[in-house]
Amino acid sequence: AQTVTQSQPEMSVQEAETVTLSCTYDTSENNYYLFWYKQPPSRQMILVIRQEAYKQQNATENRFSVNFQKAAKSFSLKISDSQLGDTAMYFCAFMKRNAGGTSYGKLTFGQGTILTVHP
Amino acid sequence: KAGVTQTPRYLIKTRGQQVTLSCSPISGHRSVSWYQQTPGQGLQFLFEYFSETQRNKGNFPGRFSGRQFSNSRSEMNVSTLELGDSALYLCASSLVFRNYGYTFGSGTRLTVV
Numbered sequence: 001a002q003t004v005t006q007s008q009p010e011m012s013v014q015e016a017e018t019v020t021l022s023c024t025y026d027t028s029e030n031n032y033y034l035f036w037y038k039q040p041p042s043r044q045m046i047l048v049i050r051q052e053a054y055k056q057q058n059a060t061e062n063r064f065s066v067n068f069q070k071a072a073k074s075f076s077l078k079i080s081d082s083q084l085g086d087t088a089m090y091f092c093a094f095m096k097r098n099a100g101g102t103s104y105g106k107l108t109f110g111q112g113t114i115l116t117v118h119p
Numbered sequence: 120k121a122g123v124t125q126t127p128r129y130l131i132k133t134r135g136q137q138v139t140l141s142c143s144p145i146s147g148h149r150s151v152s153w154y155q156q157t158p159g160q161g162l163q164f165l166f167e168y169f170s171e172t173q174r175n176k177g178n179f180p181g182r183f184s185g186r187q188f189s190n191s192r193s194e195m196n197v198s199t200l201e202l203g204d205s206a207l208y209l210c211a212s213s214l215v216f217r218n219y220g221y222t223f224g225s226g227t228r229l230t231v232v
Binding site: 033037043046105107108111 | 152161209222223224
């Protein structure tokens with residue numbers, strides 16, 4: 001079974017600054033996907049960024065980037081130039097890669113980190 | 120393109136009753152998953168459907184069930200509701216043959232009184 005751990009229950013950052021959210025996971029799988037999701041007060045989960053474990057290059061999406069350390073089983077999210085709209089709960093999630101690369105399966109989530117961006 | 124639609128958004132039920140929640144995935148998405156979110160337990164996987172078949176199931180009692188229709192729409196049912204079933208129920212859909220991640224709906228907030 002997989003486990004995902006987010007050790008920071010809450011974090012805060014000033015607008016325009018950079019913040020890093022931590023995530024570690026435990027798995028015996030070699031092929032998997034990792035995700036960061038954002039859940040603002042509107043409660044809709046929004047995909048922020050995804051990483052395929054077999055790709056060594058860290059994923060980036062505009063102001064969001066990850067530091068993926070496969071050997072250490074670490075997957076941190078860096079938010080640059082933080083904006084007020086980034087205020088949300090952030091979840092790290094793991095999904096095993098199926099044979100053939102098909103995309104159905106269980107997401108295992110961490111407990112979440114509440115990020116508050118202050119003006 | 121329309122997102123994942125969950126209905127209703129809010130629901131209040133009495134202990135012992137049953138409830139059915141609905142989820143319409145993004146057009147073209149054939150995999151639908153359900154998650155329960157509570158402050159104490161976080162996000163927990165309920166089940167997943169693809170091609171009208173349950174592919175994965177989480178650790179929930181048999182009171183929780185679901186199904187998927189030929190148009191990929193899905194419903195989940197909870198029978199004999201308990202107070203502890205109060206939660207946000209989230210539905211997510213995805214393409215099957217490209218893993219771009221799951222797209223979630225806004226959820227159904229179920230309160231059991």
